Amino acid sequence: MPAGGRPTVRSRRLGAALKRYRQAAKLDQLEAAEVLGVDPARVSRIESGLVTARILEIRVLLTAYGVDDPEVRDKLEDLAKRSKHRGWWLEHAAHLRPDYLDHISLEDDATYIRVWAQALVPGLLQTPAYAEAVITASPSYVAPERVGQMVKVRAARQAKIEEGGAAYTAIIWEPVVIHPLVRAEIHREQLEQILEVGQRKNVTVQVLPLSAGTLAGEIxxxxxxxxxxxxxxxxxxxxxxxxxxxxxxPEDLAAYTLAFDQLRSVALTPDASAQLIRRALQRSKDDAS
Structure with missing residues (x-):
């Protein structure tokens, strides 16, 4: 079984990949089961992510499907190994929704992360104070004793980009920068955090200006x-x-890839974005003095 006794993002990704290669080879699940010498139900459970294929099963299936590329084979074998790995976030499973755990799993595996932030600063850029304010104000009630735990989890997620484990690009709508939704001092600290993190080699922060028109509201x-x-x-x-x-x-992924490219094409450059954030920060400081 996948870690945690439920389908995980990793086991689903592995199963979906094996299904694609089977279909490309024009084989059905019964024929795949015959190749493995197992009941067809096992192939179905593997492809749905309910169970993780054994390494030997992956090798046999990929050979039957005509997949000889060593990089593809190594990738799927590694995915099978990691699908049973107990990630750090599972220590907090009792306090978090299963779908949020899946999101964290995606972050942990990713080499590229791209975010479009329409209303709030993205989680991987949030300060603890900003995160606490956002979580507390959520329309979905969060028990007070859970808020601190969720803030810690959000901070732990940030290690992914702090350690350079992924290339991270965030496009943030201008109102998020210039109109504080939290207390002014928390907003100023948050802007300083964005400027600091944005200087890392693996991080790109861009602001989508109001002049971009209706695009921000459409996506x-x-x-x-x-x-x-x-x-x-x-x-x-x-x-x-x-x-x-x-x-x-595939059709969803293509649509959102295009959407991000559209947003990035009209967003300010990273340097111009940093200048806008600095101006907003200075105005907030001036108002407070």
Whole structure:
């Protein structure tokens, strides 16, 4: 079984990949089961992510599917190994929604993370005070004793970009920068944090200006993830009142890849974005003096 006794993002990604290669080879699940010498139900459970394929099963299936590329084979074997790995976030499983744990798993695996932030500063850039203010104000009630735990988890997620484990690009709508939704001192600290993190080599922060028109209102906030050296989007997450939705269908990934490219094409350059953030920070300081 995948770690935690439920389908995980990793086991689902592995199963979906094996399904794609099986279909490309024009084999059905019964034929794949015959190759393995197992009941067809096992192939179904592997492809749905309910169980993780053994390394030997992966090798046999990929050979039957005509997949000889060593990089592909190594990638899927590694995914199988990691699907059973107990990530640090599972220590907090009792306090977090399963869909949020899936989002963290995607972050942990990603080599490229791209975020469009329409209303709030992205989680990987949030200060503890900003995170606490946002969590406390959430329309979904969070018990006071859980707030601190969730702030710690959000801070732990930031290690991914702090350690250079992924290339991170955030596009933030201008109102998020110039109109504080939290106390002014928390907002100023948050702007300083964005400027500091934005100087890292693996981090790019851009501001989408109000002059971009209706585009910001047409594209809701999302995050996209890539898992290889190539920057091809392989998963997208959307936040809503009921939790986090994960999109993995090719047509969805293509749509959000195009959307991010559209946002980036009209966003300010990183340098111009930093200048805008500095001006907003200075105005806030001036107002406080």
């Amino acid at each position: 809701s906030a999302f995050a996209s993830f890539s898992f290889d050296e190539a920057a091809m989007v392989e998963a997208v997450t959307l936040e809503n009142l009921r939790g986090t939705s994960i999109l993995e269908a």
